C-alpha cells in the first residue's frame with residue numbers, strides 16, 4: 142500500500158533493512174472466522190507492525206475492527222470475539238515512527254448498492270497518481286491518499302454498474318499497474334487476487350473449517366491447516382467453505398517475484414513458489430562463501446535476519462559458526478533513542494557482543510543486506526571494541542542501488558550505501574577489514590528460479606513494469622526510457 146506522509150509525520154531515518162509494507166489474509170468457513178483471522182495476522186506480524194484490522198461478513202453486512210500497533214495491541218480480545226461471521230479478511234500494515242493514523246489502517250470498507258466491500262492490500266501501484274488525478278477531475282472524492290483506496294473505489298464503481306464481482310475485479314486489474322496481492326470481500330463472497338507479475342507472495346490452503354488465502358504459507362501451519370499452492374500471477378481465486386474457484390484473467394505478462402521476499406522479508410519457514418525460504422537463505426550463504434572467501438576463525442550472524450545466511454556461509458567455508466551477538470528481543474525494530482546523538486548506545490541496546498566468542502578472533506559478520514550502511518558500521522565497531530582482531534562483512538544480497546516501487550520501503554537513491562560508491566568505498570565507510578556481496582547470478586541460482594521470473598530491479602535498475610524515469614526490464618537503451 143502506498144501512502145504519502147502526513148504533515149509532521151516522522152518516519153524512521155535509519156532503516157536497518159528494507160521493510161515490507163503489509164500482509165493479508167482471507168478465509169471462507171463453516172464456522173466463525175474472526176479468531177482464525179487474528180491468529181493469521183499474528184503469524185504475518187513481521188510484514189507490518191503499525192496497524193491491524195479484521196473485517197467479517199454476516200447477515201447484517203460487513204463488520205470491521207482495526208487499531209494501531211501489533212495485532213494483539215490493535216485488536217482486543219473482546220473485539221475479536223464480537224464480529225461473528227463465516228467469511229472474513231485481515232490486514233497488517235507496516236511500521237512507521239511517530240504520528241501515523243487509523244485512517245490508513247485496513248481493511249477499507251465501503252458501501253455500495255450491491256452490498257458492502259472490504260479490501261486488504263499488500264503491494265504498491267505505479268499508476269495510482271495518474272488514476273487518482275483522472276478520477277478527481279471526474280468529481281470523485283477520496284478520504285485517504287492511499288492507492289488501496291483507489292482500488293476499492295474502482296471496484297465499488299464497477300460492481301455497482303455490472304453487478305458481477307469477478308468481472309469487476311478483472312476490469313480493475315486491467316486498469317491498475319504494479320504490485321498487489323489482495324484479500325477482498327464483496328458482500329457475501331470472498332476473493333484473493335494476485336497481480337499479473339506476482340510481485341508479492343499470495344497462496345491458498347485449507348483451514349480446519351474451510352479455505353483461506355494468505356501472504357505466506359506459514360499461516361496454514363499455525364492454523365492447523367494445509368498449504369495447497371501459490372495464487373498464480375493474474376489469478377482471481379474465490380474462496381468458499383468447501384472449495385476454491387479460480388479465474389485466470391489472461392493479464393499475466395511474465396513473472397516478477399520480489400527477490401527480497403527470500404532474502405529478508407518472508408519468514409524462513411514459509412514456502413514461496415515452491416522454494417522454502419530458509420533453504421534459499423542457507424544456499425545464499427553457501428554461495429557467498431564460495432564467491433567471497435576469507436581466512437577467518439568464526440562466522441557470526443547479525444541476528445535475527447542474518448542467521449540462515451551465516452549458517453550457509455559456515456557450511457560453505459568450513460569456518461565455525463557461533464552466535465557472537467545477542468539480541469535484545471524487547472527493543473522493537475523501530476526504536477529511536479530519545480537522544481539521537483547517542484546512536485552507538487542505540488545499537489548496544491539491541492545487540493550485545495559475546496567477548497568470549499569474539500576476542501582475538503578474525504570474525505566474519507554475515508547479514509542479509511545493507512541499505513544505508515550506518516547500522517552496519519556501528520556493529521563493526523561494536524565487534525571491534527569487543528576485541529575482534531579482524532572484522533570481515535559478508536552480505537546475502539548484491540548492492541542495492543535503485544528504489545523499489547512495488548511495496549518495499551526503499552524509495553530514494555540517496556539512502557543507499559551503494560549509490561555512487563564502489564564496494565571498496567563502502568568497506569571503508571563501514572570500517573570493515575573486508576566486504577563482500579553475493580553476485581546477482583549467485584543470488585538467482587540460490588533462489589532456484591529463472592532470472593526472468595524474478596524482480597531484481599533494486600539491484601539492476603531494470604523494472605518489470607514501466608515506472609516514469611526508470612529503465613524497463615530487458616531494455617538497455619537509455620534513450621528509450623519511459
Ligand code: SF4
Pocket residue numbers: 159340398399400401402544545546547548549596597598599600
Ligand atoms: S525492486 Fe527490489 S524490493 Fe522491490 S519488488 Fe523488486 S526486487 Fe523486490
